[in-house]
Each structure stands twice: as structure tokens, then as C-alpha cells.
Amino acid sequence: MFIEQLQHHDSVMHNISRRGFLKTLGIAGSGLVLGVTLPSFSPAYAAESGNGEMNLFVSIDESGEVNIICHRSEMGQGIRTSLPQVLADELQADWERVNVVQGLANASYGSQNTDGSRSVRHFYQTMREMGASARTMLEQAAAEKWGVPVEEVKAIDHKVVHQSGKSLGFGELAAAASKLTPPDVASLVFKNKQDFKYIGKGLTIVDMHDIQTGKTQFGQDVHMEGMLYASIVRAPVVGANVLSFDKDAALKTPGVADVVAMPERSFPVGFNSLPGVAVLASNTWSAQQAAKKLSIEWTQHENQSHDSGAFLATLQERVKSKGKVQRSVGDAYAELDKAENTVQASYSVPYLAHATMEPPAATAVFKDGQMEIWACTQTPQSTQNTVAQVLGLEPSQVKVNVTLLGGGFGRKSKPDFSVEAAILAKHSGKPVKVVWSRENDIQHGYYHAISAQHYQAGLNDKGQVSSWIQRSAFPSIGWTFSGNTNEPQSWELSLGFGDVPFQLPHLSCESHEATAHARIGWIRSVCNIQHAFALGSFVDEVAVAADKSTPQMWLELIGEDANIDPGQQGFEFSNYGETLERFPLDTKRLKHCLNEVIAKSGADKPTAANEAWGVSVHRSFVSYVAVAAKVKVDNNKVTVLEMHSAIDAGTVVNPDRVKSQQEGSMIFGLSIALLGEISFKEGKVQQSNYHDYQVLRMNQCPEIYTHIIDSDAVPGGVGEPGTPPVAAAVANAIYHASGKRIRDLPVKNHMQV
């Protein structure tokens, strides 16, 4: 998950040209093939094991075609383009001759979990090393062929050129290069930034043509001869099991082949399948129609008393009193008593669902003791391991193919849907595709936790903050995996709460218990959603109380340029699995984003009546994003007119994809702010489809402007950091335009949107 850490230094290159596993990927085996072993994993890449194990690699065949493995999942972030483009640049390859091959689930890649905004962050350097190694070997091969010193040759544009002007193509050199020993990584010479040809350029995504012409294969699109389509009715209350159902009515529906009870389950829910009943049919429609006729009775479970409205009221009450101290300095309570002026406010964010455009889907075949799966998964390895564990197989008996993902946002990190397909494939002996309907998706998600926050500040007579208290309560993701965790975990509080970037003499950050009543999961930017909303809103409220501008208040609270270490004030800060040396919490970068977004948007300029700007800023996934939003409020109707962001994500590989991720993550944040709400009554999710779980539509979408801050720093996360500051910026803008303060999301419960 987020906490795991991967060391990404000291990789070792291997020339694996003569090893036998390439055919498992459908790549012709002659020519140069370069793999890398990551030091935290077994260097025995075991090509001879016949298991199809392989490492990250690049191959160049004798015709000059370059194949680059992408071992991460593509879900719209452009990773199948961005990682290969880094390698191709160092290789001096012609992008037109590069093919991208999707990697299978394999532990020797290291973590393949595509979440936490870290694909580029973790593999930028490895990709450069691999490209530079292959380039060096091709140069050496050319020098040997010509009998000249290697200093006289240079790779450029898919060939190696001698200073005399003669040249050999990469394809002509591939075989000779394949016989060489890869250079020591420490000896590699990398390109200078000004020589980059692809890094830093907005290359068109590699899947563009397939998308334009409808040829893409998503998890929902997998098709196999003789395949059965499954529709599953799952327990509406988490914890309930099937008591009885009517098999016959479903079986009589034309096209239906079988009706199967899914295994009973208890806690922890983990990544396991949910209890329920599956209908297998010759097409999706028949399966879905028959599923409506099952008349299932469910067992009782105490979660059926869960009512999200009442539950939130309990949390809101709880955060009004002192909680478990997570970080503290000075004596915030004593200072608060002495304050000239105090401000306090409570905030809440409801349960949220991912609602990826493509609902989850997985196809499985079980043959001769081998399970093969095709799934839109962000986590092929946990799919492999969970399926193996649930079905009593060895991981080596489970092969996982990653299709394209029609959105991920964290939902497709959970392999429950692949487990379902595997169970049904084993049961039926035929290929089975489990098709989640939209209703299934909205009602059986891994929800973003409902939460309450409470903030208090004391101000002195100059309107300066002298004391700061903040509290947070929400059911933990930890519960999903333990079945008994009942309070926020420090890694969750590390997401925008315990790492509040303020240098104040008196500060107290506290958490409160909260029990889970549904599967809790991570959704784009995770707990940063509620923490950035509450913090960004409260800073605005304090600014109003102190009669200062909001940016001014932020700058005062953040204070001097410094690298903050929340650990020194007792907080167990996970910093997105990174060290503070490599990725400091740098107040200078934070302030710079804020200043930049104001300068670029004009958020400090006057607006028309009924219109106003709101701003917020937040560090997450080791990147920094400030947002300025302009809204109009007319007769209690909110229109968001424009949104600007300034992002400092360190070195940027593909600025166009960073820009598109900013657009996407801010629109995701705007959906949360204006519309997002999952509610529970009698333990069941009340919403069922896009008509009642609304997401932003084009007519509600403002103009969006992205300002990327130029930086040579190590690449930070992109994909999630754009989401957290949006809700506060919008709510603040609404306040300044109308005087109405929104403290409980979504806005649609208070105003027309």
C-alpha cells in the first residue's frame, strides 16, 4: 500500500539476451535484451525456471525494433508513455520505432502497485539507467566492429555514428551488443537536461490510435471462446451472508447456464470476494436479468443498524473534545485560554465511491491446475497472491494479465473482482468474465471513509495565531485488513494532518476513534481529501477573523523557509514511504506554489459582484499544489467559473500528461466538493448509479489552467496531489462570494450546483 517503500538505487544491469523467457511476451528473441534487478528483490530472475519471470527490460532486435516493458498499470495517467519515453531518450532511440509491451504480474519487478502517485517517482532513475546501459553497449559494439576507440563513436537517432561519418543502425548492432557485458551502473554517462529529446516533452500517448478507433482492450472487453458472463448479487450489508435464494427462477431465464452460491465470508474483509450468488450466462444481459430473480434472503448482521447520518453526528460530537495526541509542541490549550480572540469550526466529508467509468471486471480460466486472469487491475501481484491464497494455489500457478484500466483511482488496487472470477472459473471449468454493473460498483465499493474534523485557533491582539488545535476522526483503512482497527492510523494521519506545515509554538494534532461499518479503501489522494478540505477552510476562516487575506494567513502560519520534520514533535510521519532527506517537507516550495497561483490567476484582483476567488495549498505525495478557484453565486446557485493550479512536482517527464493529470485530479476534487456523497441506511448504500451518485458533467466544468513550476528536484507524485486543495478553494470562494460557509460536503446539500 502507501507505506511500503522501495529502494531504487544500486540497480544492477544484466544482459539477458540468451535467456529463454522472451517468448512468453511474444517478443522475438534475437538481439540485445537488457534487464535490471532491483536490489530489494531476489536477483535470481530465474529465466531458466520457465516461469516467464522477467525483470524490467528493454530489447532491441535485429530489425531495430525496440520493445520496452511497462510494468505499471495504465489508467489514464499516461504511464505506458511516460516511463518508456524516459528510457528511449537515454537510449537515443527513435520513438517511432519503440513498442510498449505490458508486463505481467511478477514479483521480480518489485512493487507493481500502481497507486500512491509514485510510478515516475520510483522508476525514473531505473529507466534512465537501462536506456543509458543499452546505449553504451551499442556504442561499444560499433567501436569494436570498426576497430576504433569507443570515445570516437556516439549513439544518435537510432544509430551509432563514428566521427568519420560512417554509421550503423541499432538493429545492425543488436546481435553484437548482445554478447557484451553490461557496463557498471556507476560508470554510466547520462544525457544533460538540455539534450533531452523526449523527457520533458508532451509525447502523444501510445494508446491513442486504439482509443480513436475503439480497439482498446479494457477489463470489461476481454472475450474468449466459450466464455460465460457472470453477474453477482452481493450481500447489501457488510458482514451478512446468504441465508437462502431461489435458484430455479434464475435458471429458467434464457441464456443462463448456472447459478452458484459464492463462498461465505467473515472479517477481515481484506481483498476477498463478497458473499452472494452468481449467475453464469451466455451474455451479460441474460446474467443480469436472471440475477434479479434470485430472491435472496440474507443473514442478520449488526452492521445493518449503520446509518451514516447518525454516525457522522457521533463523530462530530467526538471531535469537539480532546483526543489522542499525535503531534504536539508547547501548550496549545493554555495558550488558547490566553488568546485575545478564538476561532473554531468543524468540518465533514461523507463516504465517497470511486465510480471509475469502467466498472471492475475480470476474466479467468482454470486449466490443468493453472489459473490465468485478465483484469483491469492496479495491482497484478496482489491479484496473483490473493487469488492463490483464496483458491489454495501457489502464486506460480496464477498468471495475471493486465488490461487497460478504464480509470482506477484506487478501486482497482483491490483484487476482489479477480477473486470472484477465479472462484467461478474453477467451479465451471470454463472461462468466466465477471462483469460488475454500475449498481454493483456504487453499492459494493471500498469507500473513502466518512470523517469529521474540528479546528481551533487562538489569535493575539495583532491577529497572529498563537495556538492551534486540530482533530480528526474517521474509520481506518486498517479495519479492512484487520477486522478490528478502530482509530485512524499514523500513516493515514500522515496524509495532510500530522504533517500540517506550520511552524507554530503551540500546536496539538489529535485523533479520535471511529468504527468501520463498510469496506474502507483508498480513493484518489486518500485522507488528504478530508484533511486538506478542513485545513484549507479553517485557514480561510482564521484569515477572516484576523481581517487578513487568506494567502497572507497561510504565509504567516507556514512561516520561514524551512524543512519541517513533524517527527520532532512526536508524530510518526510516513512521508509517502520516502525519507525526509530525499523528499523534505519544504515550506519554501509550498509558499512558492501559493504565490505563483495567485500571480498567474489574478486571485488577488477585484471581481464582479456575486463573484469571488478562493485559494488553498497542500503538499501530498511529496508534491506541492496550490489552487485558486473563482465562483459565482446567484440565488443560492453556485457556478465554478475557473480553476487554476500551480504544481511543483519536481522534474517533469511528460508535461502534457502532468497537465492532463492536473485537469483530471482537479475535476475529481470538484466532483467531491460539489456532488460526492455515499450514504448508508440500515447498513445499505443508498445510491446506485450516476443519477444519484453524481460526478461532474461538462456543463459544470470550469475553465482549468495549470501552471507547472520548473524544477530539477527529484520527481514527486502526479495524479493525486491536484485533488486535495480543490474543495477548500471552492468552499472559500463560495463564502467570499455569498457569505455562506460550507463546512459539510458536498455543496449540493446546501446550494444548487
Place this chain on the structure above:
Amino acid sequence: MITFTLNGKPTKVEAEPEMPLLWVIRDLLNMTGTKYGCGLGVCGACTVHMDGQPIRACATPVSVIAGKSVTTIEGLSKDASHPVQQAWAEHNVPQCGYCQSGQMMSAAALLASNNDPSDSDIDNYMQGNLCRCGTYPRIKAAIKTAAKFVEVK
């Protein structure tokens, strides 16, 4: 047996009359360019053209298309040459790509009826097509680019 034209080809299919066109195309004819997003007509992912008009295939019983001509994303042009497809590449519109078949089919239908749409024309016409990845700003820009190349009928 229902007979219709699919992307210019005469097509016959054996299906229950009430089965939505979406599942006929995807599961029975095995053409998966047309996507499922909601099954309720509220997301636009399944948009196809019937005799040139955009329809939601998930909410159209297959019996309705008997004798009609249906175009899906696979038939929008030969090799991505429709102005909408071209403009989509020029603006690098897609993120995950899942909604994009429906977006392009709606956009093509919009431009066939209005080759100089204003911002609000685009908003009104396209608001039935959801994109959870948030490609709306680029869709809007791409439609304006495509408009310059669409022939007036």
C-alpha cells in the same frame, strides 16, 4: 432474427427483442469499442448512431434497430480520419480512454447538426457524456478544432 446494417455491413443477429443493442454489439457480435458505463442512459459511454442520430445503445432494445443502419466507433471512419478523431489526437484528449468512444460519437453527431457550436451548445449537447478522468476541457477544445474540418451538409 433481427437484420440491420452495422458499420455499412448487413448484419443478422439472434437475440431476444428486448436485449439492449449495447449487449448485442458487445457480447453477441464481439465488438467492444462501444462501452458500458451505467445501463441507464445517463453516462453516454454506449453512444452509437442509428441512421445518423446519436442513441444510447444501453437503453435501446435491439428490436428497435431492425432494418436500420447503426454506426459504432469502429465504423466512424476508415483509420481514424474523421475530423473528431483527428482533433482528439491533436489535443491529446484521452486519459484512460474508456469514455472516449461515446464522447467521439456524440461529438460527431453534434458537429453533423451544428458545425459551429458555441461553448454552451457544446455543454448542452455533451453533458450526457460523463468522463470520470476529467477530460472535459480538452473535449471542448477538440470539438472546436474538429468543427473547422467538418463538411456542411
